[in-house]
Amino acid sequence: MKAAVMYDYNTPLVVEDVELDAPKEGEVLIRTGAAGICRSDYHFMKGEAKTLLPVVLGHEGAGTVEAVGPGVSTVQQGDNVILSFVPNCGRCFFCTTGRANLCDLHAATAGTLFDGTMRLHKDGQRISHFGKVACFAERTVVPESGCIPVSQDVPLGVAALIGCSVTTGVGASVFNAQIEPGSTVAVVGCGGVGLNVIQGARLLNASQVIAVDIREGALEFATKFGATHSVNATHQDAVARVKEITGGRGADYTFEVYGSAETVETAYDMARKGGTVVVVGIAPVGETAGINAVSLVREEKVLKGTYYGSARCHVDMPRIVDMYLSRRLDLDELITRRYSLDQINEAYEDLEAGGIGRGVIVF
Ligand SMILES: NC(=O)c1ccc[n+]([C@@H]2O[C@H](COP(=O)([O-])OP(=O)(O)OC[C@H]3O[C@@H](n4cnc5c(N)ncnc54)[C@H](O)[C@@H]3O)[C@@H](O)[C@H]2O)c1
Ligand SMILES: [Zn+2]
Ligand SMILES: [Zn+2]
Structure with missing residues (x-):
């Protein structure tokens, strides 16, 4: 074969x-x-x-x-x-x-x-x-x-x-972060996995879903899956722009979905005080992200990773299939x-x- x-x-x-x-x-x-x-x-x-x-x-x-x-x-x-x-x-x-x-x-x-x-x-x-x-x-x-x-x-x-991409992305929003209705969400990296983080956020009725990418085409495509705002990180300071969109506060939930230390730092900086930062992307081995140690304490940010959307495959994949068949997921x-x-x-x-x-x- x-x-x-x-x-x-x-x-x-x-x-x-x-x-x-x-x-x-x-x-x-x-x-x-x-x-x-x-x-x-x-x-x-x-x-x-x-x-x-x-x-x-x-x-x-x-x-x-x-x-x-x-x-x-x-x-x-x-x-x-x-x-x-x-x-x-x-x-x-x-x-x-x-x-x-x-x-x-x-x-x-x-x-x-x-x-x-x-x-x-x-x-x-x-x-x-x-x-x-x-x-x-x-x-x-x-x-x-x-x-x-x-x-x-x-x-x-x-x-x-x-x-992979659907369970990982939807799972990051639904099983790991468990986004609350009405929340603000920023997703850094809107490829195969990031698009599913976005539709997971839509499924849970996030109020703002901010797509962040370096490519205009990816940002435009993300609107089909529920992105309400887009930020092109090539042309603007993505952290400043996400803060501006969220009324100066930062997003309730941020997701890193590209896979680099730099984008982990970006996702961290975009989260509001008490916000949750979920790392989905897999950075090259040996890379370390610089996290402001004091902000972790004073701003009570929560930084966590998610593998395979934190899903229990035998239970959660059939649920995802049902959501697809009932048109809750595109x-x-x-x-x-x-x-x-x-x-x-x-x-x-x-x-x-x-x-x-x-x-x-x-x-
Ligand atoms: N945690 C897990 O279990 C799991 C599972 C699957 C994939 N992954 C990882 O998730 C990441 C994304 O995978 P994918 O298949 O969606 O990749 P992809 O290539 O389809 O998408 C990546 C996106 O990130 C964008 N991007 C690149 N640099 C950027 C930057 N500086 N700022 C913002 N956006 C940027 C790209 O333009 C692209 O749209 C990879 O690191 C992959 O290994 C993790
Ligand atoms: Zn994969
Ligand atoms: Zn085992």
Whole structure:
């Protein structure tokens, strides 16, 4: 089967034939239907984050169950599933205390399946599975707990987006921040994930949703998802402008959704006294953000991160699906570009060049 393999950082992905072993105990073979072009994979391509090499990237995916390994009982052949990039072990401290998105065993076995081995290889060389999803490939083997069954009514492109950007973005607003109705919100970075933070804020009836980006096209697009104001950070002092829009106070909730120390600082500075700053973007490894230590105290700001929208995938993804089917969330409109697997490098060039909305690989 064909997969896009990354052999090294800062080199193009190689789309080539690789071998995939059959699913073992508790694993599922998936025929990939769609895979989203998320910036998280791009951080690895650029070496801003590190992984086991060579690797098949792709963590925003959905597909159809083709076969199940021994002991699998929650999905069967023919089911459509959303893939979770944090399949959970069900037994560690975090899984048993309701925070399966932070599963310890998943983190300890990064790049492999739960038993510490890989199913992907080529010419005797093992290839790692990014996020236990590895969906930049025609097929993939994933843990059973990484499969969230989804109705055939949901197009696989939309299901793929629920696998990362939608759950992460909507979850940041709804599950993590739990924005109160009438609040003011600023979102720094309005790409695939930021747009979903924005529609999460709309869902919770925020009064002002201020989109902040460096690209006019992204700002314009954000208004379709509920942004009430836009601030182009290239042309103006974004912190000053957000304060001005919020009556000089700063926003009740701010979100960093690009992934840099600088934008974390911007989001922090835009929050009002007692405001909440939620960091969603993944800054390059080793970067540290400078936070005014005194303001943290005197202004009682709350600074926190959110991984996977702080969602409980098996409970919250079906809720997101229901909100999509009842038209409370606009997910079809998020997809603005479609590519074949052969065009994967082009898809990432478009992300870098500032394509609005989300690109998707369709199989
Ligand atoms: N926390 C999580 O679980 C999680 C999950 C998915 C993605 N992420 C991270 O979220 C971030 C966003 O991902 P994405 O796929 O939406 O990326 P994207 O490339 O689609 O969007 C990023 C947006 O940020 C804008 N931007 C760039 N520099 C900016 C600046 N200085 N000020 C304001 N805006 C700026 C870009 O123009 C673009 O619109 C990435 O760091 C990604 O790794 C985190
Ligand atoms: Zn992602
Ligand atoms: Zn666990």
